[in-house]
Every structure is written in C-alpha cells, then in structure tokens.
Amino acid sequence: MGGDFGVPVIVKAAVEYLENNNDTSLILVGNRELIESELGKINSHSNARLKIYHASQCIEMNESPSRALRTKKDSSMRVAINLVKEGIADACVSAGNTGALMATARYVLKTLSGIDRPAIISTIPSIFGHTYMLDLGANIGCSSEHLLQFAVMGAVLASAMDDINNPKVGLLNIGEEEIKGNEQVKKANEMLRQSGLNYIGYVEGGDVYCRDVNVVVCDGFVGNVSLKASEGVAKTISHYIKLEFDRNLFTRFCGLLALPVLKSFSQRIDPRCYNGASLLGLRGVVIKSHGSADAYSFQHAIDIARVEAVKQVPELIDSRIAAYLENSSTQ
Amino acid sequence: MGGDFGVPVIVKAAVEYLENNNDTSLILVGNRELIESELGKINSHSNARLKIYHASQCIEMNESPSRALRTKKDSSMRVAINLVKEGIADACVSAGNTGALMATARYVLKTLSGIDRPAIISTIPSIFGHTYMLDLGANIGCSSEHLLQFAVMGAVLASAMDDINNPKVGLLNIGEEEIKGNEQVKKANEMLRQSGLNYIGYVEGGDVYCRDVNVVVCDGFVGNVSLKASEGVAKTISHYIKLEFDRNLFTRFCGLLALPVLKSFSQRIDPRCYNGASLLGLRGVVIKSHGSADAYSFQHAIDIARVEAVKQVPELIDSRIAAYLENSSTQ
Numbered sequence: 001m002g003g004d005f006g007v008p009v010i011v012k013a014a015v016e017y018l019e020n021n022n023d024t025s026l027i028l029v030g031n032r033e034l035i036e037s038e039l040g041k042i043n044s045h046s047n048a049r050l051k052i053y054h055a056s057q058c059i060e061m062n063e064s065p066s067r068a069l070r071t072k073k074d075s076s077m078r079v080a081i082n083l084v085k086e087g088i089a090d091a092c093v094s095a096g097n098t099g100a101l102m103a104t105a106r107y108v109l110k111t112l113s114g115i116d117r118p119a120i121i122s123t124i125p126s127i128f129g130h131t132y133m134l135d136l137g138a139n140i141g142c143s144s145e146h147l148l149q150f151a152v153m154g155a156v157l158a159s160a161m162d163d164i165n166n167p168k169v170g171l172l173n174i175g176e177e178e179i180k181g182n183e184q185v186k187k188a189n190e191m192l193r194q195s196g197l198n199y200i201g202y203v204e205g206g207d208v209y210c211r212d213v214n215v216v217v218c219d220g221f222v223g224n225v226s227l228k229a230s231e232g233v234a235k236t237i238s239h240y241i242k243l244e245f246d247r248n249l250f251t252r253f254c255g256l257l258a259l260p261v262l263k264s265f266s267q268r269i270d271p272r273c274y275n276g277a278s279l280l281g282l283r284g285v286v287i288k289s290h291g292s293a294d295a296y297s298f299q300h301a302i303d304i305a306r307v308e309a310v311k312q313v314p315e316l317i318d319s320r321i322a323a324y325l326e327n328s329s330t331q
Numbered sequence: 332m333g334g335d336f337g338v339p340v341i342v343k344a345a346v347e348y349l350e351n352n353n354d355t356s357l358i359l360v361g362n363r364e365l366i367e368s369e370l371g372k373i374n375s376h377s378n379a380r381l382k383i384y385h386a387s388q389c390i391e392m393n394e395s396p397s398r399a400l401r402t403k404k405d406s407s408m409r410v411a412i413n414l415v416k417e418g419i420a421d422a423c424v425s426a427g428n429t430g431a432l433m434a435t436a437r438y439v440l441k442t443l444s445g446i447d448r449p450a451i452i453s454t455i456p457s458i459f460g461h462t463y464m465l466d467l468g469a470n471i472g473c474s475s476e477h478l479l480q481f482a483v484m485g486a487v488l489a490s491a492m493d494d495i496n497n498p499k500v501g502l503l504n505i506g507e508e509e510i511k512g513n514e515q516v517k518k519a520n521e522m523l524r525q526s527g528l529n530y531i532g533y534v535e536g537g538d539v540y541c542r543d544v545n546v547v548v549c550d551g552f553v554g555n556v557s558l559k560a561s562e563g564v565a566k567t568i569s570h571y572i573k574l575e576f577d578r579n580l581f582t583r584f585c586g587l588l589a590l591p592v593l594k595s596f597s598q599r600i601d602p603r604c605y606n607g608a609s610l611l612g613l614r615g616v617v618i619k620s621h622g623s624a625d626a627y628s629f630q631h632a633i634d635i636a637r638v639e640a641v642k643q644v645p646e647l648i649d650s651r652i653a654a655y656l657e658n659s660s661t662q
Binding site: 244 | 393456457458468471472503505508512513535536537538539540541549551552553555556557558559560561562563564565566567568570575576578582585586588589591592593595
C-alpha cells in the first residue's frame, strides 16, 4: 500500500467509498496490522464488504521496476495484481511507484493480443468536458504501430466510459498540416486514416484543452511532459490569483466576496476530480492513483477501476483491436 | 509584411515603438503603397527614423518553406533578412510563416560555427519570473549534440538579456531520476555535466513554470507541444473564470468588485507580454512575432530584437560556444 501518504489515506478512502457504493466490495492489500489499526481509529472494523490481504513488503517510490519485480514478490502491489490475475479481484488500484506498477502488471497479467505495449491514459479537463490522452509516460519511444494501438485502446475506453458511439481521435503533432511531424507520426497518420476509427487528423498541444476531440494519442515522453507542463501552468495561475487577492486589505475584501465564485471555479479544475490513470492494454484492470492523492481523490481512482471492471474494458479492447489493426495494414 | 492582421498592425506598432524609443530606427519592409497608406491614416509621414523598403511579394502563412525560398526572392521576409545580412538592419522581426522564416534566415544568414541547427527560444512566465525554453518547434528530432548546443545558446541569451552570471540550465525529461529518458536525453545529460554550464540536471514539464531554473532545453517536438498545451490550459482556465463570474447577477456583481484584482492577474499572465521568439544560432538577430499579435504585442517582439542587437547575442554565442563544446567532448 503505497503513495506519499500511505495506509491512513487509502484506508479512509476505502471506507468512505464503501459507504457511498453499496454494490462494491474492496480488498485492502498491505501490512495487516497497520491496516487494522487505521480501521480501528475510524471505527470501521466490521464491514462485510471490506477484506484485508496481508503483504509483507512494500515497493519504495524510487525503487527500480526491475529490482522491485525481482526482489519484492510479497509486496502489496504484487499481491494485489496477483488477486486480479486469479480472478479474486476485478481490478487493482495503486498509488505506488508507476514504473514498478507497469512492470509488475505487465509481467503478471500480460498484454492483450495485438498490443505490444500497455499505455497510461487519463482524462484531462477541457472546454468540451474532458479529453482522454495517452500515452502519459509508459513508453518514451513509440513506433507508428504503437501509436495506432494506443488510438484503438483510447477509443474503446472513451466509448465505454462516456457512452459515445464513435469517439473522435486526434494524433498529437506540432501543426495540423500534413507535411509536419516526425516519421512515426506521419506514418501513424496514414494508418489511422485507414483504421476505421473516427480519426480527425493531427491536433496540437492546445487542442487537448480547447477542441472537440475525445482521444488524443502521442508517445509517452511528449504526453508526460505536456501533462506536467499543464499542471505547472494551472499551479502558477492559482499562485498568481492568490497573490493578487492577497495583495492588500481591499483586494482581500474582494477575494472574500468573490470566494463562492472562485471556489466553484476551483472545483471545475480540481485535479483531485481527475485522479486515476488507467494502464490500458493489459489482461485486467489496473489503475494508478497520483502518489499525493488524498482520500477524496483516491476514491475517484477506485471509481474508475469499478467502472472499467463493470464495463469490461480489457475484454472490449481484446474484441475490437484485431479489426482495426487489419484495416490499417491491408488497405 | 505578414501575420494574421498584416500591414495595419505592424505599421501602428512601429510608429508607437519609435515614439517610445528615441534611440531606435525602424525599416518597414513590404508593399510601399500599402505601408504609406497606413502611415497616412495615422498621420505619421515624416518620421526620420522610419524608412520603407519595397518588396513585391508576400509569403503565405501555409506556404511550404522550400517553395517560399525558391519562388519568393522579393518577399518582404527575404528582403528584410537580406538587410540584416548586408548590415543595413541590425535585426529582423517577422509575424509571418515560421517555417519560411527559419529556412530563409538559415539560407541567407547561415548558422554560427559550432551550431548545426538554429533553435526557437522564448521566455515563459513562471513563479520565479520567467524561464527561457528551447527548442520550441524548429527541430523535431534532436541528437544529444543538438541539445547541448541549444543549452549553450540558451545560457548565453539568458545571461545577456537578464544580466545573470551563471544561468541555471535544466534538461527536460519525464522524471528527475538518472535512469529515465530516451538515449539522446541521457547522453545530453552526460555532456551537459561536463560542459562547464551551470547545469542542474533533469527538469520535468511543470518545472518550467514552478522551479528556479533559467533555461530549459528540449527537442522541438516536445517543446512545441508543451508550449501549446500550456497556452491551452491558460485559455481554458480564463474561459472557466469568465463562465463562473458570468453565471448570474450575484456572481457578476462579485466579478465587478474583483475586477481590479482580476485585471492585475490577467496582466501577469498576458501572453502579449511574452510575444517574440528568437531564432538562435544564426549570424544575425531574427525574431518571430506571434501571427496573431496586436500592435502592443508586436512592440514586445521589436524590443527583444533591439535588445538582442544591442547586446550582440549572435557574437556572444559565437565567442563562447567552442569552449563549452570542447569541455563536453574531451572530458
């Protein structure tokens, strides 16, 4: 049981989630003693829908994925993913080391047929609601085939989660003209045109936020940097807003009056409401929560796991990937 | 004379700039008749510090750089860059086609010795003031040598423009750990450690905005996407702020009260104050203004050109690049 704030936050999130969702059962995986002690603190010993599986090890946030895989066979992460593999759990949620989670999930669950590499996908708030973006950091160099596979996975997820028939898919590039981009992107563009997906062509960095597109596909280096840059901008803007309202007595008074409006605005862009990135392309549902998630935020990640399991996202990808890949290669 | 709004905006910017800067002379390059007509409209016929050079052609915003280079030898862009080459002008500012500007500048002015490829650099607002970031889109695939050259150019520019002795240089990556990143980035990291620059190591996407770093180096694909994503986020946040304050009579009243604070905040992140990206690595000063710049914004681009010319940025890069490159290759 990982994350920057560890057991207390996750136990609290689990208990609150169960209170709000009568149809869900949760398994807490980690140090049994610690978990029971936390449950005791919030008087939640006797929930029939809450089980504990003991794990004796914990993967550190900076530990190398290969080392974790080799030496931490009884880590909470490994045990939790084993439960998915064995069909005891329908999904796994972790706030731990992303690289280790990806490596362990890939090793234990395996990728779906037709998928070379799993990708990390998440929703990003946009003027049109939200946009699914992948890959967000699992794959730093991607071939055109990988980008095509990401596109199919993203489209299946968007379609299932948001009940959209034919989600609009865009390919991230540095311009919308056909001549722009590197070789992988240009070739992926051709393949996507033939794939049968609802492909709208190249999109630019700003389009993730300002354009009516459901899925944006890119390699993990670009996706990760662009996501973190965006978080940085939002943080900087919040910093400046606070600074300006805090400048003197008058501005503080203005801020007080504007508080409900500013609060409502903050809720709209609250990153906690977007917590929970999916590891797509695996034979099972695995969700990565932000390491710094609080209990409220962690519940969002649990909820994504629940919905993906109910909608059977891995099975959907499995049933649809072959047709799209065939279109792209035969036409 | 290009840009989305063409001659009127640029003529207005030039006249206003001259009014505020007694030590500067400007040359307007474009259709003489159109320029004179615009000058007539604002009664500015007789400024001794304003000259006009006629150019019979104009490069379209979507025209391919190679075609522009081949067929538009009397375009305003080409004529303006020729003036820099001939020493008649100290710098060139254009709001036109970025690709054509880079191709023409590179062809006419040539790159400095030690520089394989010019890069596009601009300041980005940050919690610590601003950060220089390059490359922002001129080079979509970069070797570690290119990244090192960008770092030197960025450091020289930051040092000259902001009077900093030893600017902090960071290399953009998807994590701060040494094991992360692609091969080019890892190799560039090694070279930068030996370069003699004040290299602080890997930085992440958000650090551009939230960390005390003067220069952030990346390849043009990542830089361009991350810059445009950031603009998209800022736009989305503005959109939501407006939406929330516009919700009903009460929120509008709050907005009215908070107006001075919100205005002051907007000024802080006003993209117009960051207009003007430099094409670094050339034997001359060339500045790209945003295509959609208004007269206020275009003046910022002119001012960057003036300061870079006064500080002799190309000569500074030329005099310093050899030593840094040697450090990186011999140690």
